[in-house]
Amino acid sequence: MELDEAIEGSRLALSRALTLVENGLSFSTEEDGMVIGVTGAPGVGKSCLVDRIATSLAKDGIKVAILAVDPSSPVSGGALLGDRIRMQSADVDDLIYMRSLATRGESGAVPSVIGNMTNLLKECGWKHIIVETVGSGQAEFKIAAVADTILLVEAPGRGDSIQAEKAGIIELVDLIAVNKSDLPQAEAAASDIEQALSAGSKDIPVMLVSAQTGDGVSELVQKILETEGQSMTRPKWREKLNSEWMRQLNSHPDLESMLDGLEEGSLNLDEAINNLRR
Amino acid sequence: MTYSRVAIHFNERLCVWVMPKPLRIVIAKPGLDGHDRGAKVVARCLRDAGHEVIYTGLRRTPEQIVRTVMDEDADLLGLSSLSGAHGHLFPRTCQLLAEADLTHVVVFGGGIIPEEDRQSLFDAGMRAIFGPGTTSEEINSFVDEVSSRLQQEESIGSGEENDWRWGA
Numbered sequence: 001m002e003l004d005e006a007i008e009g010s011r012l013a014l015s016r017a018l019t020l021v022e023n024g025l026s027f028s029t030e031e032d033g034m035v036i037g038v039t040g041a042p043g044v045g046k047s048c049l050v051d052r053i054a055t056s057l058a059k060d061g062i063k064v065a066i067l068a069v070d071p072s073s074p075v076s077g078g079a080l081l082g083d084r085i086r087m088q089s090a091d092v093d094d095l096i097y098m099r100s101l102a103t104r105g106e107s108g109a110v111p112s113v114i115g116n117m118t119n120l121l122k123e124c125g126w127k128h129i130i131v132e133t134v135g136s137g138q139a140e141f142k143i144a145a146v147a148d149t150i151l152l153v154e155a156p157g158r159g160d161s162i163q164a165e166k167a168g169i170i171e172l173v174d175l176i177a178v179n180k181s182d183l184p185q186a187e188a189a190a191s192d193i194e195q196a197l198s199a200g201s202k203d204i205p206v207m208l209v210s211a212q213t214g215d216g217v218s219e220l221v222q223k224i225l226e227t228e229g230q231s232m233t234r235p236k237w238r239e240k241l242n243s244e245w246m247r248q249l250n251s252h253p254d255l256e257s258m259l260d261g262l263e264e265g266s267l268n269l270d271e272a273i274n275n276l277r278r
Numbered sequence: 279m280t281y282s283r284v285a286i287h288f289n290e291r292l293c294v295w296v297m298p299k300p301l302r303i304v305i306a307k308p309g310l311d312g313h314d315r316g317a318k319v320v321a322r323c324l325r326d327a328g329h330e331v332i333y334t335g336l337r338r339t340p341e342q343i344v345r346t347v348m349d350e351d352a353d354l355l356g357l358s359s360l361s362g363a364h365g366h367l368f369p370r371t372c373q374l375l376a377e378a379d380l381t382h383v384v385v386f387g388g389g390i391i392p393e394e395d396r397q398s399l400f401d402a403g404m405r406a407i408f409g410p411g412t413t414s415e416e417i418n419s420f421v422d423e424v425s426s427r428l429q430q431e432e433s434i435g436s437g438e439e440n441d442w443r444w445g446a
């Protein structure tokens with residue numbers, strides 16, 4: 001069926017199999033790969049930069065899959081997935097596979113199915129996978145559950161954002177790209193960020209790039225590739241463990257009956273947890 | 279939302295959960311005209327009706343559109359053209375879909391498309407053509423009807439034999 005054909009290299013079968021996984025099929029793999037999470041506030045240029053990174057990898061003969069996440073409307077449940085507008089090479093190169101995803105009502109910036117989708121892609125020979133997240137605050141943590149390397153994209157003109165909103169995510173970040181280096185304020189923004197980081201314990205490279213002109217992109221790609229096998233730090237393992245724990249809890253066959261027990265008062269929380277652990 | 283838990287094991291590592299799936303709709307702009315207000319209005323209207331809409335941006339070739347439809351595993355494709363090139367670009371897209379084994383995709387079109395051009399587009403496999411001034415209600419009714427026909431496993435893709443078309 002689809003899966004065997006997908007593993008043999010059929011793009012059409014891969015797409016259909018990804019839909020099955022997106023709709024809840026779980027999938028695990030023994031294959032290695034590299035999942036690059038790209039995060040950052042709305043409008044900093046994540047999609048444009050992902051397009052550049054993918055093109056650069058493809059030029060070296062590396063297959064790249066892109067998963068771009070946009071929010072679902074909480075009202076209708078529908079979604080407008082517009083990242084392709086800024087990814088002009090996503091539909092021309094055989095070495096680039098691009099899939100848009102909606103958050104489908106999950107609160108995180110990254111739907112929990114993404115781990116399964118990246119597993120399937122790896123199994124089908126797509127070893128380099130870029131995940132563009134919804135750029136919004138706290139939910140960004142979830143990217144660490146699936147990504148090996150996390151790239152935070154910043155842009156000039158966003159003030160003191162780095163200290164304030166990124167305090168939490170920063171310990172998960174491997175690289176910072178200050179995009180729009182073609183704009184005059186970019187260098188100042190980069191040094192502000194470096195300054196802010198110098199207080200911390202972690203040495204995070206800050207790189208100036210322009211997704212518009214392509215300046216700095218090949219250096220950035222080089223740095224990203226260098227993180228392979230180096231980036232799985234303790235805070236990332238913590239996020240992964242957390243999210244796997246939650247996943248197992250939420251898919252536990254006895255979850256509903258434990259909730260029934262709690263609701264009826266026949267169980268207390270400790271008892272419910274003990275039962276679920278068994 | 280209700281989830282029916284159907285666990286099917288194959289290849290020893292798969293387990294299926296069946297749940298309601300939103301329709302995935304690609305809205306694409308083939309051709310060289312730079313006006314996508316109409317396409318964006320349609321995209322938003324379909325999102326507000328609960329569908330997942332992928333918008334391609336301007337000036338995509340039929341080949342690029344088919345690649346997008348394949349990668350996104352879309353159920354429907356909406357083509358918008360104001361340049362007058364629909365007579366060539368729409369049937370060409372349908373033809374490429376068929377060549378890519380995407381005959382099941384339901385294709386509809388919109389834009390400035392004279393009445394006398396429409397029959398040949400339907401003959402090419404398109405299931406609806408919407409002119410300027412089409413209301414969101416009408417587009418949503420079309421997609422609802424497509425949805426219920428698909429649920430009944432009717433073959434209404436652009437490359438499948440079927441006389442049904444919207445408004446006939």
Ligand SMILES: Nc1nc2c(ncn2[C@@H]2O[C@H](COP(=O)(O)OP(=O)(O)OP(=O)(O)O)[C@@H](O)[C@H]2O)c(=O)[nH]1
Pocket residue numbers: 040041042043044045046047048049083086134135179180181182183209210211212213
């Ligand atoms: N000047 C300049 N503009 C850029 C650059 N990169 C992106 N932009 C512009 O920034 C805007 C946002 O770009 P996107 O790539 O859509 O940004 P994003 O972070 O993906 O946005 P969301 O997905 O909405 O969160 C667009 O208008 C781009 O043209 C750059 O290097 N220089």
Ligand SMILES: [Mg+2]
Pocket residue numbers: 046047048083086132
């Ligand atoms: Mg984007």
